[in-house]
Each structure stands twice: as C-alpha cells, then as structure tokens.
Amino acid sequence: MDTGGRGPAAPRTRPLLVVLFDGVQSLDVSGPLEVFAAAGHAHPGGAAYPLTTASLDGAPVRTQGGLRIAPDLVLADAAVEHTLLVPGGEGTRHPDPRLPAGLGEHGPRAERLTAVCTGSLLLARAGPLDGRRATTHRAHCDHLARLRPQVRVDPDPIFVRDGRIATSAGVTAGVDLALALVEEDHGRDAALTIARHLVVLLRRPGNQAQFSARSAAQTACREPPRELQQFITEHPAAALSVDALAARARLSPRHFARAFRAETGMTPGRYVDRVCLEHARRLLEDTSDGVHEVARAAGCGTAEAMRRVFATALGIAPADYRRRFHAPLPAH
Structure with a gap:
C-alpha cells in the first residue's frame, strides 16, 4: 500500500472502557487488563488499548475482596470508541439500577461489548444480549437464563463470541477471552508473546468446556x-x-x-x-x-x-x- 513516503501506517488503537462498581471481582478487572496492557509493549507509543475506568458517580469502588479502586471518570461522561468491558463480581447480583441503564446507553456506541463472568448479568439487564448467544460462570447460567429469557445461554464454553458481543466464564476465562481478542486485533504471534510474558497458555479455545x-x-x-x-x-x-x-x-x-x-x-x-x-x-x-x-x-x-x-x-x-x-x- 502506498503511504506517500511516510512509512507504514501505525497500528490502530482500540480505546478500552472498563466499568467499575462496588462488589466488582478485582481479578475480572486486572486479568484482562494485564493482557491488553502487555499488547501495548509492541505498539508505537505503548497504547494498543488506551484505558479508561469509570464508575457511576466517579467515586472509588470497593471490590468484593476489599481492594479500593479509584476510577478515572463518571460513567455518563466516558466516551466509548471501541471496547466496553464489564467485569463480574458480587455487585452484579443486586446492582444499582443506574448501572445497567448506563450500560444500555453506552452499549450502542461501542464497537465491541465484552463481559467477564457475571458481568453478563449486567449486560443482560441492559438489553444488548437479547437474541444473542452468551455464557457466564457455570454456577450462574441458570440465573442468567431466568433473568433474561431472551438470551440464548450456553453453559459449556469458556467464552462465546456472537457478533460484536463477547462473554466469558469465570476469572481465568476472562484472560482467555482477552488473549483471543488480542489475537483477532493484532495476530497470533502477538497473542502468543503476551501469553509467554504472563506465563499463561494460549491453548484454550472458546468452545473448550468449563468443567473438569x-x-x-x-x-x-x-x-x-x-x-x-x-x-x-x-x-x-x-x-x-x-x-x-x-x-x-x-x-x-x-x-x-x-x-x-x-x-x-x-x-x-x-x-x-x-x-x-x-x-x-x-x-x-x-x-x-x-x-x-x-x-x-x-x-x-x-x-x-x-x-x-x-x-x-x-x-x-x-x-x-x-x-x-x-x-x-x-x-x-
């Protein structure tokens, strides 16, 4: 491709917005983020996935393990240019009604919606999963099916991709899903390099069953x-x-x-x-x-x-x- 003498075009950045709330599972946040951050090491400027975090009021949240996380922005003020990531945790059981409402407003603007573990419950409440195939932690699949019968719940895979929406099972499956998205965006070599750096395996396909x-x-x-x-x-x-x-x-x-x-x-x-x-x-x-x-x-x-x-x-x-x-x- 002719670049007018300016050299090859820079790889595309994909801004990432992570939604935080009280009772979030910290590993659902940090696991995928470590994968996306590692992708930046080989990216010009180190920003393959520029990160923004947001909570309903912009106030710090307390994870279900007791960790305090300070978000960057109020959710309503956050722009979504590419990927919206919704983690899971105890806080998804009885969320503030404004949270799924906020996700419902942001969802149509995102090129890609992702949920880790019970983050699928929040996306289901917000509506984007209607008519879609989705998964969550096996222990919560029945809850997801009852909560939103319009969702086609598949309890077996560790992650599911249906169009622009991707959902995953429990904590480590969020890492598997993030690696799969990096592979999609930047190629298998990049994902393999990240897997090696993080000492994890790039070998678990989405259709691998959750069980042992x-x-x-x-x-x-x-x-x-x-x-x-x-x-x-x-x-x-x-x-x-x-x-x-x-x-x-x-x-x-x-x-x-x-x-x-x-x-x-x-x-x-x-x-x-x-x-x-x-x-x-x-x-x-x-x-x-x-x-x-x-x-x-x-x-x-x-x-x-x-x-x-x-x-x-x-x-x-x-x-x-x-x-x-x-x-x-x-x-x-």
Whole structure:
C-alpha cells in the first residue's frame, strides 16, 4: 500500500472502557487488563488499548475482596470508541439500577461489548444480549437464563463470541477471552508473546468446556464413591467399567452405580468420560503423541471412542482440536 513516503501506517488503537462498581471481582478487572496492557509493549507509543475506568458517580469502588479502586471518570461522561468491558463480581447480583441503564446507553456506541463472568448479568439487564448467544460462570447460567429469557445461554464454553458481543466464564476465562481478542486485533504471534510474558497458555479455545471432571461432579462425602473418584482420576487407563469399579468397591454393579450417582450427581460412565476428555485434551495440547496413543493413555480405549467423547463435549474431533490449538510458544 502506498503511504506517500511516510512509512507504514501505525497500528490502530482500540480505546478500552472498563466499568467499575462496588462488589466488582478485582481479578475480572486486572486479568484482562494485564493482557491488553502487555499488547501495548509492541505498539508505537505503548497504547494498543488506551484505558479508561469509570464508575457511576466517579467515586472509588470497593471490590468484593476489599481492594479500593479509584476510577478515572463518571460513567455518563466516558466516551466509548471501541471496547466496553464489564467485569463480574458480587455487585452484579443486586446492582444499582443506574448501572445497567448506563450500560444500555453506552452499549450502542461501542464497537465491541465484552463481559467477564457475571458481568453478563449486567449486560443482560441492559438489553444488548437479547437474541444473542452468551455464557457466564457455570454456577450462574441458570440465573442468567431466568433473568433474561431472551438470551440464548450456553453453559459449556469458556467464552462465546456472537457478533460484536463477547462473554466469558469465570476469572481465568476472562484472560482467555482477552488473549483471543488480542489475537483477532493484532495476530497470533502477538497473542502468543503476551501469553509467554504472563506465563499463561494460549491453548484454550472458546468452545473448550468449563468443567473438569472434579468440578463437574459433586465430591462424594462417603466411601467407596469418594475413593473411586480419586482412583478414576489418577488411573484413567485402568479398567473402569461399572463391573470393574463395583468389584473394587466390593458392591454389586447395581448397588455401586446407584451409590455413585447419589453421591456425585452423575453416573460412573459419565464421570469416566469426563476424566477421559480431561486427560486426552491435556495430552493433545502438551505432547506430540498420536491420536491412538492419546486415546489409550487417557483411558478412552480407541480413537473412535475418543472422537465420540470430544464430539459430544466440545463439538470437535481430537485431530482438529490439536491442529487448531496446539501451537508452540515462540522462542526467546
């Protein structure tokens, strides 16, 4: 492109407005901001995402952890040129009515609306999520669905992008979402460099499920289900059929299956599938082992069985998962 002898055009800046309120989760604010700030290191002038913070009255806010944050501006006076970021926290449960109203006024002016964790509840109250697919922390998805039935709530992904609106699950998912936005704006190399600088992984796709096997299920209070949860997690390649697990628990298969479900909230087979998925995903991300080897090591048995588990939980084949998300970090 001809730049009239002036050299290449400077990369575009994308001003970022972060909304603050009493009871905000400090990590929902600082996690994404560290990603966006790191993007400025390679940007002329160090301002890839010029930052402004605002609260309803411009007064300092107290985070749910007790940290005091002083905003730059009154929300009504803040300009929104590109990205509006709404963090979550306890303060989203019963917010000042002026807060969603203010977001409703700012939302149409932003090129990109983002919410971290229960910040989705504030965006839902404000209206921009109507008719959109969105997510939040898995523990609050039912609340979001009841609060605004017009929102198409997806409880599984760690973040969701629907047009100009992006929403994420809990704290660390906000970092994943911020890295994805930097990758979109400045390319994968920039996002990988930031991930390396912050000692985080640029490997979690938005459609990766929020759960781990342990967090998806209740932890059993009694033995033998509790001991078997631990055994399954630590020995995914062992014989884990209901009959084999029941024999280990010294119970009949029927009695064991009933007790396991009562204690954990899911069937033994479902729990084993989750463990298989969790181990397989890590092996695909962190090793170069073939799909067949990964399937055996993760306890899925065969590559076909592992493909079924991935398709059900993530909507993607294991080989495609690796091709899309297994990328080495650049060398120093």
